[in-house]
Amino acid sequence: MMKLSALQQSYLNRRPGSFRGAAPLDSSADGAIKSPAAVFWLVLHGLCCLISLVLGFRFSRLVFFFIFSTSVTTNTNHFMAPFRQLTTTTTAADVALDLPSNPVGDAALNGTRVVVGRHGIRIRPWPHPDPIEVMKAHQIIERVQREQRNQFVVKNPRTVIAVTPTYVRTFQTLHLTGVVHSLMLVPYDVMWIVVEAGGVTNETAAIISKSGVKTIHIGVDEKMPNTWEGRHKLEAKMRLRALRVVREKRLDGIVMFADDSNVHSMELFDEIQSTNWFGAVSIGILAHSGGAEELSSFAAVEKEVEEKEKKQAIPVQGPACNASSKLAGWHTFDTQPYEGNNAIFIDDRATVLPMKMEWAGFVLNSRLLWKDVEDKPHWSRDLDSVVDDDIESPLSLLKDPSMVEPLGSCGKQVLLWWLRVEARADSKFPAG
């Protein structure tokens, strides 16, 4: 909206608080007899005030513009007001005699000028964003952000070796695709070892081939049992199988356990790069109630739970540090409120409880698993000496569990979320 005002305002003192336009004075206000000219100006001024009141803007400028514009020619460089003097008072005569300068409304000029005040406001002909400039600005922002990220980038990043135990079931596509997407976003090299219960299947192979990362797909002949306890045991065996593959192939990198229904944040992958030998991260436990039918009875239990655990919003499992940021112990999930109400079978509509120490909360340097490595720390056990049946968490791989490094600002950052959701045994995942 361009203001086409023409009347040049005379500059008045800037008084803090008020700034009024020129008011034509009645020059002979004290006399009873008023001169006709003064009366005329008074009447005109009153009329103008009334009309402005009705219309809502000072139309006197418009009037002067129309009266004087025909006679004055444009001067493209006529920017400044003709007078620089300060005038402390104005009279009606001055107002009438103010020479308006033509508005520089010609779009062909470099810029338009709203002629107000002494300096005017410069507005260009098309005061809207130019798409090319916007593009360039975004490129600048992208470059600045890249530079910012580079300050915090990990030097010498190591390959992330993700170990995922899985088996064919209704929600496998759902969960595994989540892991696929997480791994695709990892900015480092990824080697994905997928261990499948019940042997290698085409369904699983189809899902993991979409990831685009290097995968090793192994099958374990045993079928997945339908109890949670059995599942935990078999998954532990499957993970050990994957660790043996790491050992055999002498894969170099950092081993992390990406369970297929867990949710991983991208910061997790940045944080584990700083692992020396064996690290632990905090997991947020999303233990949820079962189905709708159980809701009413569960609501009663939930209230109890709420009262007991008012302080903790979401339970977290992970390392606990003392004041000097050294590992002091472990936060674990309190299963007591869920006693007797937890799911036994995989498709039970009840709360699924995590194990005492989830595998997903630990990361280890793959060199810990290698044979014949000289600088392996003395507090780690050799993989061959581990018997399959008694291993519950990777801590069994260590002789001295106090050597675990707490990651994520000493366990204060929750970098991944544990979740177990499985469908009823007879349901089918939609095809396609």
Next chain:
Amino acid sequence: MEIRNCVFALILCHAAFVSCAVGLGRNPPTERISGSAGDVLEDDPVGRLKVFVYELPSKYNKKILQKDQRCLNHMFAAEIYMHRFLLSSPVRTLNPAEADWFYTPVYTTCDLTPNGLPLPFKSPRMMRSAIQLISSNWPYWNRTEGADHFFVVPHDFGACFHYQEEKAIERGILTMLRRATLVQTFGQRNHVCLKEGSITVPPYAPPQKMQSHLIPEKTPRAIFVYFRGLFYDVGNDPEGGYYARGARAAVWENFKDNPLFDISTEHPTTYYEDMQRAVFCLCPLGWAPWSPRLVEAVVFGCIPVIIADDIVLPFADAIPWEEIGVFVDEKDVPNLDTILTSIPPETILRKQRLLANPSMKQAMLFPQPAQPGDAFHQVLNGLARKLPHDKSIYLAPGQKVLNWTAGPVGDLKPW
């Protein structure tokens, strides 16, 4: 011999390793700042000059402060903190015979309206009264008529003692201060109120408040241009054209619908945090050319875009402002987006590196207690660079150069 060589080589290797290790750490890259005076931001003024602080009656300083404690927090607080700093600084000397510079602690910017704005109407009389006092009680003023004295005058137009530019120009610098060195925030080339040899300082910005609003450096800078403040001064100049010489209104009219420009008149609580998420911060002139936005932009790493023709920025001889900020002429404001997007990214990254230099941020602040490299020390450095005094400033006994009765009649009334 060989053992010594081995040890030497070992030390070198260790030094190289340490410097590499430091480089691998998560520190933002910075660049050294060297202005026209050289690498002087980190100079230590102690030992290079001696300052004598006149003991004025408390009606000139303490009593004024007692009347209104708000003076400690507003942007003119530098005069008070400078006094406190000098009282306990190692450059202070109690023996005026050996002093190079003389400081008069008079708080001229502490007469506040209920809104908190300082009124300059009594300041000339206050200053004049103080000078009369020091000239009659000590011989050092008359020796040079103030040429080796310095005063802190942080108000809008410095020692012109008025908030309105036309009035300030009309008054000019207070006659008695015409030979002294002025430490002021105002700086504009070819202006009556900027004297040759003045030291320009940044306005006071509360350092604790800014420190408490820092966000992690990892936060990506996603705002292109940021500004919060008035575009039209509705109380005094509703149509525009006088306030900021029309520059702020031009910014608004040209860029109000541009998504790259995050500009508005709001007062958000996240003002400091937002500045840390922006690449450019506009620092346009207002009624006076300087503004605390410059300090805030430097502290928060946002490149200042200075829209004020002929402005003289703080410590201009020590800080190369051309390399750190972007200067845009007021007539080029409609093309601001073209100007900013045509800056090559390498230049922008370099400016950010210069801003990340901690000595740069420190030089803009007035922390309590004073820290090395802060604005207090930069003022002392500036004073030290003016030494030794030229022999011509010393007047013959009884010789008078200044006209003590010049100026508006109202100034001559005693305070």
